[in-house]
Amino acid sequence: MTELLPATARTLLARVARAQRDGRVPSLVAGVVRDGSLVWSAGRGAVGAPHTDVQYRLGSISKTVTAITVLRLRDEGLVDLDDALEQHLPGTPLGDRTLGQLLSHLAGAGSESPGGWWERTPGTTLEGLALTDADVVLPAARRFHYSNLGFGLLGEVVARLRGRSWADVARDEVLLPLGMTRTTPRPSGAAAPGLAVHPWADEVLAEPEHDAVTMAPAGQLWATATDLGRLGAFLLGDSGDVLSPATVEEMTLPAGIDFSSPGWSSYGLGVQVQRIDGATFVGHGGSMPRFLAGLWADREEGTAALALGNTTTGLDGALPTTLLADVRAAEPRIVDAWTPSASPVPLELLGPWFWGPSPYALRAIAGGLLHLGGLGRPGRTSRFRPGPDGTWVGLDGYFAGETLRLDPVALNLATFVFTRTPYDPAAPVPGDVDQAGWHTP
Template sequence: MTSTFEELLPSTARALLHRIATGQSEGRVPSLVGAVVRDGRIVWTGARTSVDGHAPDADTQYRIGSITKTFTAVLVMRLRDEGLLDLEDPLEKYLPGTGVGEVTIAQLLTHSAGLKAESPAPWWERSPATFRPELSDVLGEQPLINPPGRHHHYSNPGYTLLGRLIETVRGVPWEEALREEVLEPLGLHRTSAQPQAPHAGAWAVHPWADVLLPEPAEDLGLMAPAGQLWSTAEDLCAFAVFLAEGDDRVLCAETVREMRSPASPPLPGGWDDGYGLGVQLARVEGRSLSGHTGSLPGFLAGLWMSVEDGVGAVVLANATSGPYAGVIAADLVRIVAEAEPRIPEPWRPLPAAEVCEELLALTGPWYWGTYAFGLKVTGERGVELRRLDGGGRGSRFVAQPDGTWKGIDGYYTGETLQVMRREDGSVSHLDLGSFAFTREPYGPDADVVPGGVDEGGWRGL
């Protein structure tokens, strides 16, 4: 048994240790490691093991399975940000002759391309990569089983295609691009395509008896971008922080926010979650989480980050089945967020350079029809528009060079907010996606209200 913590209350640390101890015991796994990161720093790590005196720690490698997909997605988004591809480009533009060239890069990232979930038999996670030396061996004879773009259907072959796309555009192997462009800049020195000591062994636990069976640790070859990586709790905590905040050496904050935005909801009856651009999304007990889970024979992994709470957690275990690592990681986030809520930063006035009388004049109430909204100024000349009754549509907007604002969250994500002026330069109304927001309900400029305004004005019965 091990447990370390920094700046956490002893009661919180004990609750965290209890949760992973329960997970290891009830899940019947040889070992389990957990770690929590808060406000960018690891504040707790803990481990449980079946071997006395030989507990793993946050620097012990485990295989992380499909968390690899998020790393692959980061590489794709780097190519997009560099202007080397567009997410709406068809795959055929870069990889001709695959047989699925009509699917887009965005559809592959969000698992909405209509591809099969798995490659043809035998089970790719437990068989040598030599069984699938070409993309055609990964895709099979009929790789498309759903119309592209219709709905979410998780696909491992889809991320094989993204790996080959990266190699084609970059001109280097996927593993090399990952190491040079993501792992080294972020300081993830214990994340690798092959295991590096100290690392956990892969085990299967008999479902009806407390006995073990070693699992093979195959090199996945072409399937590597879907699930090859090994990593540690410490490295994955740093990666979780990156997914929340960005790092200009890899991806800016705006791009990682885009990756976390819902893009591909699951089918009805599926999990209570969604999917962004290579990032899993979940809503657990009212808390929004982003990250990814993973599994390969002998290993289970979970990584979740609550951006609002500034808390993330990683759980790694070395068994084929047992505790759902994603559930335990979500519980670790909840324990810290509820026991030690984030203390808000002190309120401070805007920097003098950001104060603009013209912008201040736009603040206050605005009306879309009879719905009352409030517009307030945020940092860096941004604005926020919300319903005053707390419901309905609303968003934050960032300033654009042309004097407009672009929505970055909520209902108006991606929409343009602009100030419309009369001939004398005075403000007439705000235009948001063709909706006119006026200073008074339905007035005073009747010409901006569709259908006009009755000349009799407001009246009683």
């Protein structure tokens, strides 16, 4: 089913209406994406005519588009995420930080660019920023530190490798191929006015708008709800020929936290990732003087939601994820039927294994993958995809990236040996097995 049920649509409209009124947002457009398109939307407010073809500034949602341009370079073999910035953009104080660290806000770069408040003043070139060691605020890879400056530098890498502006690369390689024809670096056509709302009165004040130049990749783009919905479909897997599904999946993997815990918030590659009430959402928020925005996708349910408002403060940032929770509760996705499929490995290799005395189970799962996890009690859990020479490579969990080697007697995984019985004396158990065997002391 593509369209939302009338009762669901009314629930969403009521929530959006309250968000606009309670947040005193001059105009607000919200929408839900399902099956690759915007299936529901609503506009509220008396300032302008909010609808799905009015542009709002996306703010930091622009970072997701910037990340896509960088990952296209990586997938073409022109850069590696472990490359130092100096290799592609020499002469900055962050030259020893990697592209991957910049994409995930782990490079220790300053949160903002030096000089005037870049979001409200005319931008300048990289040379005009005159970066110094003061723009390096933390050691590399020590902690998450959100950095607009880092994404400005990433956009400069894209521009230099492509030989044209970041905005042109984003337009030609990401936006137009995705059909986002109403997404532009500056307002074009019908666009909402950017406003601040007085904290103690119901009056508004126009906010300035400038070209951010070098900092544009951090928050420059303007888009309509229809176009932002297309980016939501991209995050749900409808990536067209812009990126491979595997690379989109890579973008959504959190960095720097244990994401097996029940509640957390993190960052992947150009997208924010958060766990709320058992659901994982990927997307991005956007905040600029005059505009607030949000786009979040629930990849498990196959839905995304967005919100665009022309106000500096007031719009509830949780509105998109709350809309998704409403849809999940009212119209939960009906999953595909289970169907039999051939095991990718001999059946005798599946079933119980033991890491020392701890029971595990190796299972064949959908998609030609293997799953190793605790049996009857918690354990280190990972999925594995086929690797070279009959090996298997960890996709997630503790053993992500590690190689699993299968043998009828033992599973070898990151120096761990799993055996058919606890400390099987017939298996090559590290440290050997006490000859006395299991006994009562």
